[in-house]
Amino acid sequence: MAEQANNEQPPQGEGPAEDGGTASQTSLAGRRTAGLGLLLGALGVVYGDIGTSPLYALKTVFTLDRGLVPDAPDVFGVISLVFWSIILIVSVKYVVFILRADNEGEGGVMALAALARKALLKDSGRRAGAVLALGALGAALFYGDSVITPAISVLSAVEGLEVISPQWAVVVLPVSAVILTLLFAIQRWGTGRVGAVFGPIMLLWFASLGVAGTAEVIRHPSVLAGLSPTYAALFIVGHPVIAFIAMGAVVLAITGAEALYADMGHFGRAPIRRAWFAIVFPALTLNYLGQGALILRAPDSRDNPFFLLLPGWAQLPMVVLATVATVIASQSVISGAFSVSREAMRLGFLPHLRIRQTSRRQYGQIYAPGVSWALFAAVLLVTFAFGSSTNLAAAYGVAVTGTFLITTTLFLVVARVLWHWTTWQVALFAVVVGSIELTFFTANLAKVTHGGWLTLLIAIILFTILLTWRRGAELVTARRIEREGPLRDFIDTLHATDIPWVPGTAVFPHPNKETTPLALRANVAHNHVRHERIVIITGRTANVPHIPWDQRLTIDDLGDPNDGIIHITAVFGFQDPTDFPEVLRPRRRPPPRTNDRPRSRLLPRLEDHTAVHPSARYGHLA
Template identity: 45%
Template sequence: MTHAETAGAPAGDVATEQASHGKSSLPLLTLGAIGVVYGDIGTSPIYAFREAMAVRPGVAATETEVLGLLSLIVWALALTVAFKYVFFVTRADNNGEGGTLSLMALARKTFDKPPVWITALGVAGAAMFYGDAMITPAISVLSAVEGLELVAPNMSRWVVPITLVIILGVFFVQRFGTGKVGVVFGPITAVWFLVMGSIGLYHIVQNPFVLWALNPYHGIEFLATHANIAFVVMGAVFLAVTGAEALYVDLGHFGRKPIVLAWFGLVFPCLLLNYFGQGAFVLNVGPENVVSPFFEMHPDWALGPFVALATMATIIASQAVISGVFSLTQQAIALNLLPRMIVQHTSQDQRGQIYMPQINTIIMIMVLIMVVSFGSSTAISSAYGIAVSGIMVVTLALLLVVMRRNWKWPLGGVIAFGLLYLVIDGGFFAVNSAKIVQGGWVPVAVALFVSLLMVSWMTGRNRLAEKTRRDEVPLEFLVENLAKKKPTVVPGTAIFLTSDVEGAPTALLHSLKHYKVLHEQNVILTVRTSTSPRVPDDEKVTIDAYNNLFFRVVVTFGFMEEPNIPKALALARKLGWKFDIMSTSFFLSRRSLKLGQKSGPIRFWQDRLFIRLARNASDATEYFHIPTGRVVEIGTQLII
């Protein structure tokens, strides 16, 4: 069973938050946003300033160099996160939902026939998120555990094994859901930010000169006087803003207001204080005496507890990324970008709490390989950034479409905004592209592979749909002929699932051919996916009668909703349809796909990949929550 798209009406931001979050208080939502939304960017201070300092020539750190690096980090955070994402990107909500695929769906709504390049951008952004998700847990947890080397130098050889055990534990608990652990994410991450800000403030008081880094002139001067390493330095500076995309991805869970309050009320100030504190510490003790300023700036007595706190913070950051992958995959399946997969809901009360065993296993294996292959957070940092910067470029392109066509911005304003961030985001993407040889090829390879899967799946589905339409009998023609010459009619209701609203379902044709009977009620059911994340109950089901024997029912789900057919059909009672699940049979076509003889080399491997994906897709009965005892599957063979 497949989906099609239909338009949905956007709702206002305030109304969306009220509908989504009900009576939840603003302070609790803000605290939750601190834990889930900002866990990733909150761990960036562990390695961002360290890597930026490491690429300087020589060992001497002049005040000009420290101020320059701090200025670049500060303004990267201000322009990319505070200005672009908080003020603009989070406003581009699709009925309250965010993320690359949600933004793609929002942009597609503005076209009668959406151009292919918008879908291509959505595919590229989603594919790069998978690449990012395989690096973030590895670099975050590994960078925190490396703090043990400062507490006990003889623990160096245990850093990688301990990291592997922690990562295995993180992925193992996914099956239990994050609902129970999630309640402590916010408080722990809030403590993390407060501790980071406090130690940073302590060192700023020791050397307040570093506050001059607020002047962007120092960053520009650094790039001008270090032109030979500017490219590499900006790649390290970009590490400070990795995690910014989480503001948009998790928009639907918390709403815009809590995310904005959390950023300006706690996260942004504490990040700035910590980065400035690291700079002050380096100037006070001398760079030749510093290996990891983030950890070494703490007193010896606090180092052990702080390493433990850092490890918890990185686990939370990893958890947020893993949950994001589950949500993204669910959206991709609903939008026909990937085949059906098993989706397990781990909470009856909180939406979005899902677990996907296949995705969990794949991501876990890749993260473990990353840790073992690279062995240190410094080595992994070479591979980090290219996927995130690519997502930012995709987000910018889709945002410009929304600005012009949804928000009705004047063309001059769209061009000005686009040029500004083409320089910033495009520059970050360019500098991170230079890391491809050092390890950046890993997320690129992952993104290309996922893109290949998505393109092959979409192409195969379209080709299969065209072939099916050519072979099927028009439904209206069949209904007219059956009305003139009725076969034997038996009691009960038969529901035939089909993605084609015009053709007669294959299961219906084969049922007539072999059984030569009709039920007293025959329902042609089509499931569609809206470009809106959720569809109101009163708009979810439409019913049209062909005659007394045949009815057309269209069920529309939002791309963030669980496609539960029995629950949706229960809504049809309000429309006058007397529906009894116990006297209803669901007829599904199970297609066995075979390769055709005439195909070129590209078509050959693409068809093979599509057939493999189709065979591994989860069962339609399970995916649509149809009672297994009410399902009749009729097999057919198709040559593609």
């Protein structure tokens, strides 16, 4: 029999607002303000990566293979490939479909793997384990991407100084290192505060992208023909080898799509979608069209079309803005790495790392200090090892495209088993999206010998760590459960044994009520006594900021209300301190209602001679 503790709460209700309006009107205005804040925050954190791709995407396409001719067919073909890759992979796959697959508000490849595992557990434990391992591989590849993205983003922006004067080349690496250090130093602020600062800057960035692109498109409106998918098809048919090589660089235009999904827990689905369709997508399209028009007009500009798209007086301000934007671009994968790490901890692939909750409203806004500084060390090492964004571009893409394929595979499992998609729907999605991503992946395999090995090496190391930790945790847990034994059997033994009772209450934090706490078993075995009152307490953390006191405790007498042994489940909000002594402390309660069941006489006396295990101060969260 279980019952809920009924602690007193202050009354809640609508009343007059301070400005003379009703509380509901104030609440509506507050929600609108919060919605705008989340949209700006999403703009500042989620879209930094994909938003700075124009800095290097087309430049890399036209410098990767000099077989590309800067004439209308090739330029239109490349623009068409970029545009339709953005449409199909980012707009359709991620923004429309993948964002629907949230796991209690969280996104990312590990969250998707957890959803797929839940869907398959009823039918096949082996397949459920396989999709979870696939999710771990995707997470490992995402970590590899998280190392490369900050380095290439910051380097590509600071290298804009070389466009102004070649003499600035010597300061590119030191300035990049300083910027990266500052970026990781501010992570402790949390994505909410960081997004509030970065959001307006990214709004200015996307406005600048759109204006710069529009000016060139107005001069050469014929470039709009590149939006037609026929040019992409003709380009592939006419130059299959060159097109295949170009696809390895075209993928740079959609990097950041996976971070878009991983960051969903920080801001929510709606702000991310609105920011994409209202601001980001139009600005990116206009800028890529503008760069294509410039390459047609001045073929020599293909070595750095982004900065040459601007007049001379605007290039230095744009370098400054681009540098700030690329710092922000790195934020998307960094915060995504925090979210993926927490999902990995939940699923048992990582030990319990320190996680700081940085928002009083958004459960997904977190900061993981260990993850942050480990990434910083890896990013700084990669920056100095490769030295330029061009060298890093050769290493970029393998991890990103591998993660794309894994995400698509896991999504199709969720769509088929959990959402009950028909066979033709699954096949259509797999053919349209999967074939494009497979092409991207195979095209990027050519980069393995030119630097792509780095992200693969990072992924292999981390994948090994993830699987090893999970397997080790499974073995330890199985051994612990075996030693603990069933709680019901232990209680029956206590009932059948004439064991002395001693005054007081003993509290044992424990992750469940199915097995016996080892400390309880050891106390009985070595001291040959049991306390008059025994409390087994389990902590849970909910995805809301606070849990009211009247909903925080659930008491189960474990089938016998007179033996003095109970189990308590304590539920905390993510902003509530997980302090077991505090939550067990008696509080003033209202008189019981007539339909209330009699309460356990144990709860009001928990403070009387209570012995609590030291770990209860911090909670034993399952």
